[in-house]
Amino acid sequence: MKINNIIYSKGAKIEAFLYSAEAPNDRQMQELISFLRKKYNSDVTLTWVEDVELSDGFRIEVGRVEGDDPHSNWKLDSVYDWSLKGRLQQLKDDIAQLSAGGSNIIPLMKETIKNWTPKALEQEIGTVLAVGDGIATISGLNNAAYREIVVFSSGVRGKVVELNRDVTGCILFDEDQSVAEGSTVRRTGRTAGMPVGDEFTGRVINALGSPIDGKGPIKAEDYLPIESPAPGIIDRKPVSKPLETGILAIDSLFPIGHGQRELIIGDRQTGKTTIALDTILNQKGKNVICIYVAIGQKASSVAHTVDILRKHGAMEYSIVVNASASEPAPLQYIAPYAGCTLGEYFMRKGQRVLIVYDDLTKHATAYRSLSLLLERSPGREAYPGDVFYLHSRLLERSAQLSDEKGGGSMTALPIVETQAGNVSAYIPTNIISITDGQIFLESELFFSGQRPAVNIGLSVSRVGGDAQTEAMKRAVGTLRLELAQYHEMEVFMQFASDLDDTTRQQLDYGHSLMQVLRQEKHRPMKEYEQIIILVAALNRIMMGVPPEKISGFKYGLLNYIEKEGSHIIRKIENGEFDEKVKEEIIKISQEYLNIFHGGGK
Ligand code: ATP
Ligand code: MG
Numbered sequence: 001m002k003i004n005n006i007i008y009s010k011g012a013k014i015e016a017f018l019y020s021a022e023a024p025n026d027r028q029m030q031e032l033i034s035f036l037r038k039k040y041n042s043d044v045t046l047t048w049v050e051d052v053e054l055s056d057g058f059r060i061e062v063g064r065v066e067g068d069d070p071h072s073n074w075k076l077d078s079v080y081d082w083s084l085k086g087r088l089q090q091l092k093d094d095i096a097q098l099s100a101g102g103s104n105i106i107p108l109m110k111e112t113i114k115n116w117t118p119k120a121l122e123q124e125i126g127t128v129l130a131v132g133d134g135i136a137t138i139s140g141l142n143n144a145a146y147r148e149i150v151v152f153s154s155g156v157r158g159k160v161v162e163l164n165r166d167v168t169g170c171i172l173f174d175e176d177q178s179v180a181e182g183s184t185v186r187r188t189g190r191t192a193g194m195p196v197g198d199e200f201t202g203r204v205i206n207a208l209g210s211p212i213d214g215k216g217p218i219k220a221e222d223y224l225p226i227e228s229p230a231p232g233i234i235d236r237k238p239v240s241k242p243l244e245t246g247i248l249a250i251d252s253l254f255p256i257g258h259g260q261r262e263l264i265i266g267d268r269q270t271g272k273t274t275i276a277l278d279t280i281l282n283q284k285g286k287n288v289i290c291i292y293v294a295i296g297q298k299a300s301s302v303a304h305t306v307d308i309l310r311k312h313g314a315m316e317y318s319i320v321v322n323a324s325a326s327e328p329a330p331l332q333y334i335a336p337y338a339g340c341t342l343g344e345y346f347m348r349k350g351q352r353v354l355i356v357y358d359d360l361t362k363h364a365t366a367y368r369s370l371s372l373l374l375e376r377s378p379g380r381e382a383y384p385g386d387v388f389y390l391h392s393r394l395l396e397r398s399a400q401l402s403d404e405k406g407g408g409s410m411t412a413l414p415i416v417e418t419q420a421g422n423v424s425a426y427i428p429t430n431i432i433s434i435t436d437g438q439i440f441l442e443s444e445l446f447f448s449g450q451r452p453a454v455n456i457g458l459s460v461s462r463v464g465g466d467a468q469t470e471a472m473k474r475a476v477g478t479l480r481l482e483l484a485q486y487h488e489m490e491v492f493m494q495f496a497s498d499l500d501d502t503t504r505q506q507l508d509y510g511h512s513l514m515q516v517l518r519q520e521k522h523r524p525m526k527e528y529e530q531i532i533i534l535v536a537a538l539n540r541i542m543m544g545v546p547p548e549k550i551s552g553f554k555y556g557l558l559n560y561i562e563k564e565g566s567h568i569i570r571k572i573e574n575g576e577f578d579e580k581v582k583e584e585i586i587k588i589s590q591e592y593l594n595i596f597h598g599g600g601k
Contacts, residue, residue: 014044015065015074019051020058036062057083061125076140076184079123086123093188126185128152129167131176134328135373138168138185147227149188154178158185159192159330162374169374171330173208191227194338195220196345201289204306204320207335209342212322213306224345226337230396237402239436242467243354243411246282246524247275249454249517252476252534253483254439257467258352259400259409263431265416265423266441270453272415274521275439276356277305279413281312282524283354289346290318291355293339296332296362299324312522325362332366340397343410347399350406355398359415360391364427381426392434423458437461451518456483471577475531477538479513486510512542515550528572529558535582536589544593553596560592561585 016036018024024032029046036044040062051059060080066073081089095109126141136158144150148160150170156179162169172179195209197220204213211218239257256262264272280290292309294302302322309315319342323335336357343353357363364387371384379385391414398412416431421442423432432438437460446453468476489507493499499507516537519525525533533554536542545553561568565588571581 013065014040014042014062016044016046016060016062018046018048018058018060019054020048021050021052021055023048023050024058032060036060054083057086059083059086076125076127079125081123124187126150126168126187128179128181128183128185130181131172131179131183133369133373134172134176134330135370136170136172136176136179136185137374138170139166141168141185141187144168144187145191147191149190149192150185151188152179153184159334161370162376171333171370172328173330173334175328191225192334193223194226194341195223196342197221200319200342201317202315202319204322207321207323207327207331207338209338222345224341226334226341227393228341228344228397230393231399231401231405235402235405236399239400239463239467241400241409242464242469242472243279243288243352244282244286244524244527245275245279246526247278247452248519248525248530248533249452249456250275250439251525251527251530252472253456253480254437254454254459254461255464255468255472256411256413256461257400257464258411259398260437260461260463260467261395261398261412261414261435262461262464263414263416263435263438264441265418265428265432265438266453267418267421267443270441270443270446271451271521272417272441273301273305273358275441275452276358276413276415277308278522278524280309280318280354280356281314281522283317284312284314288317288352288354289343290314291321291339291343291353292318293321293336293355293357295323295335295357295359296325296366297322297358299326308522329366329369332363333370336360336363336394340394340410344397347401347408347410348406350401350408352408353410355410355412357394357412357414359417360431361415361417361427364390383426387427388430388434391431395431395434436463449518450514451521454517456480457487469527469575471531471572471575472527474577475534475538477534479534479538482510482538483513486513509540509543511547512540512545512550513537515547516542516554518551520551528569531572531577532558532561532568532585532589535585539586539589541586541589541593545596553593556596557589557592560595561588564588564591 014036018032033044033046036046059082061076062078063074063076066075094112124141124143126138129137129139141150144160146160146163150158150160152158156172156174158170158172160168161171197218199219203211203215203218206212239259241258243256243258244251245256250256264275266272280292283290292305294305302320302324306320309318321335321339323332339355343355346353364383367387367390368383372378372382376384395412395414398410400409401407414431414435416428418428419425423429440455440458441453442455445455486507489503489510493507516533536557542550542553565584568581568584568588571577
């Protein structure tokens, strides 16, 4: 490269460099200077630099001179690219923009190429000031928008997350090795997006939507922004259809409806993931798309989860989005939004979606580290002030859409991990306040063998009751009340050595009910099975069975009724669950109880 100084108006605050293969003539130089003068409202120094590679155009880089020494303090401000390479990049960007909008882009693409004329676009170019830990701070991108995607000279992409007066903060979506201090960055004018489509079902993808299961590329139907506004009130309708988890303790006491957001909360290793997973397994054949978003988990745990889904034939209707602990914080931060975008794609097509965020505690931690690195001021528990907004804008996107909007729904099961059962820590309280209820799991119950370890007193479902079927409501009857009484009495039991008969019986009864609520993992129960068990238990059939045998009795009874009382099952499934059917269940259960004792099954 040869520098040939043709300098006009020396000593100006704006200094520009013109790169081209051939020297411009005087008139051309004057025209350029008057253009720049008008644009920057200041005197301009223009230097021509010979660049033989630019035989088919030219490029102007404009910068500001700061301080008195013009050579060391020149800061790049913008670039006017009229080279072949630049124009091709423009065409590429235009086509990319196109594919972001429509679903059938081929005719649009042909049209665009036919009518395309290059524009002398002003490109805003920034310079990296510092980079590290998945974060880059950039100067010079004065017009960049919040959440805009920027591209570094090495091709690495980033997203603007912090706008200050002189500095723009950015998170990087790829490895940051190729980005260094002084690298240039250009704006794209687009916000972060995510490919979506029907072919994503059955696949494991990363937070950017690329497959990571080694099963080849996925054909996308569309490309949607990962942050989009939640459906408004007019577009919604109340939750009215049950989403069965197949877990007796939940479906009977804390029913969940389509479009609801139910939090699963508890300490480490209390069966949180298992509840979400079993709910996915139970959606088999129910026409529900399930999305499992794993955030900050060990890769081995996620592999285990995928394995369980595959073994139970649930992967066919599921998508796993994984940003494991080893991945950079920015990817862990966008993973739930990516999953949600996929869910929205199906919901807007009128389908029913179940999405699990496992878990939002790790999500908040990833966001906290990003914010601290961006030097945002830390608030409570060192989280940035907008951590609440982070989760509310995610969970608000779950909805039951109105019939006019296609009637699709997205049910969310966010998971939160607590420390020593402390639900009043910052993240748990935030998320409790923006969900429609919580399933609270307790270590103590879990270790005493009560699995799923649902704490009946602290769990609640605020809207799902409306979605419970009539049959289920009738079968559940007084269960909650009986359990509440039992828990109250249980406290006395610790002090009293000899109890009177009625109290002892009450306790035994409560104890048997608790046993009935125990359920093996990955063994969801159908609604009619749950109804039969509830009727039998609430009519004290199980009191005749020693506690440790109740689990065996339950499954035995169901098998027996399948063989000897299939008409009862048919009636319940047809919604004909009345007093007569109830009597029949009690009768047949009694029958089985006698066999159970007599035959010693
Ligand atoms: P972490 O905090 O590590 O994410 P978690 O709360 O998600 O844990 P799980 O991984 O679901 O808990 O469960 C912990 C262990 O308990 C697992 O080994 C799981 O198989 C077992 N488990 C969970 N629920 C049941 C159940 N109903 N019956 C038997 N075992 C269970
Ligand atoms: Mg878990």
